[in-house]
Amino acid sequence: AQSVSQHNHHVILSEAASLELGCNYSYGGTVNLFWYVQYPGQHLQLLLKYFSGDPLVKGIKGFEAEFIKSKFSFNLRKPSVQWSDTAEYFCAVRAGNQGGKLIFGQGTELSVKP
Amino acid sequence: NAGVTQTPKFQVLKTGQSMTLQCAQDMNHNSMYWYRQDPGMGLRLIYYSASEGTTDKGEVPNGYNVSRLNKREFSLRLESAAPSQTSVYFCASSPRDIYEQYFGPGTRLTVT
16 A cells, blocks of 8 residues: 655754755655645645656745655755744655545644754 | 635534534635644645535545535535544645645634
């Protein structure tokens, strides 16, 4: 069965630190990849997505992610985090033959200290 | 545009009671989805509807039923609630099933 793994469950950073959140998936075919963010008390919002083309994708609020096909990874990065980035981050994968079914990772809670 | 709306926001049920969670979208999207979110488990797909008139099981369909009432509305029914169904339920929609999904604000359900 397909799965998505986020290695970090809880990350604590100080403001201005750099961020990298890991995401690996298990599916050998074509995939679409997503990072969603859930701010405290709010619903999920799309940060960025990869469908095809340049494997380095840029999203909102200064986030970017790199798709490395050989490593089955789609890690999320931000050079300098802010207190307002405190949230839970979810990686999601849609396998090419699975219609609209998204498989989500377990989520990574990010706490940024001011 | 309100986007995706869900009612109710909160609900407490006793074991064995039934209820229907409502979801509506005003973005003219074809596909709609129901997820549950549990701590440490991310979101898991319960049911989805790729287009009006079709529904399919997701990862965790047991204990739930759905109805795609029309293009705008997709409801989730718990026929006989169990404590294991205590969760936060999210509805989502997308223009077509291959595109990104837009989420509603969620319903926090507690079954005692």
